[in-house]
Ligand code: ADP
């Protein structure tokens with residue numbers, strides 16, 4: 001099962017909200033859509049849920065064109081909008097039963113979802129009496145009532161306190177096991193905490209598509225070193241933990257080590273013991289924080 005975005009552009013007047021975005025989302029994967037405010041996250045999510053149409057480009061679900069299969073598609077999609085519109089005068093159960101009726105879902109399903117999202121203690125209240133965290137749960141409950149295969153959550157943790165954030169995270173993790181989940185945030189730590197993959201949007205451009213697991217499990221350490229003299233590659237091979245050597249130019253090398261131990265002091269000693277001077281020793285590893293900062297710097 002996959003959701004495929006092909007070369008989507010969205011323009012509001014002269015302003016581009018999205019520029020030539022292509023990507024594919026797969027089942028069982030929690031994908032983070034990360035980007036500063038105004039990046040185009042909500043616009044992309046509205047296009048993916050069929051709420052607005054792109055200026056150009058197409059969305060496919062199971063190889064069917066979204067624009068030609070809108071109602072079928074929306075039956076399989078759960079959407080928690082950024083400013084979750086709730087009927088605040090309704091009671092929690094009443095609101096969810098109202099949603100169930102729209103989707104032609106049996107009432108006992110509502111009870112199961114109330115349990116699932118942890119709404120039991122607040123179920124007797126009116127929505128306006130709920131805290132922001134519980135309102136988000138009502139929104140999530142409404143989004144998953146019809147057991148959709150795609151779940152689109154627009155900044156579900158914004159405005160919540162740390163405990164509520166953790167609870168919503170756990171909920172999303174549990175929900176993400178067997179469906180497509182796209183989750184947006186302007187906060188890096190949010191995305192890092194629960195996503196398998198992160199897509200970075202900036203000014204309507206898709207900047208990077210990263211597999212967080214690969215980044216997390218990467219034990220490698222990259223260091224750029226410049227010596228005062230040219231040396232042979234063979235000579236560098238005797239440095240401990242070294243797994244890759246690349247000549248950048250002249251006496252500048254990029255060295256890859258398979259250790260987390262900081263290799264900079266060892267490199268310094270190595271140079272000294274061999275009659276060389278290290279003119280610079282620069283760590284080149286990029287974690288997500290560094291990358292996000294670099295990518296969104298201008
Ligand atoms: P994000 O969700 O990442 O904060 P949005 O998708 O809401 O970003 O917005 C992306 C850009 O498109 C912004 O510059 C925003 O002002 C603009 N935009 C969004 N919706 C509209 C609209 N309905 N009309 C005009 N401009 C819009």
Ligand code: MG
Nearest residue numbers: 041042043082
């Ligand atoms: Mg938004």
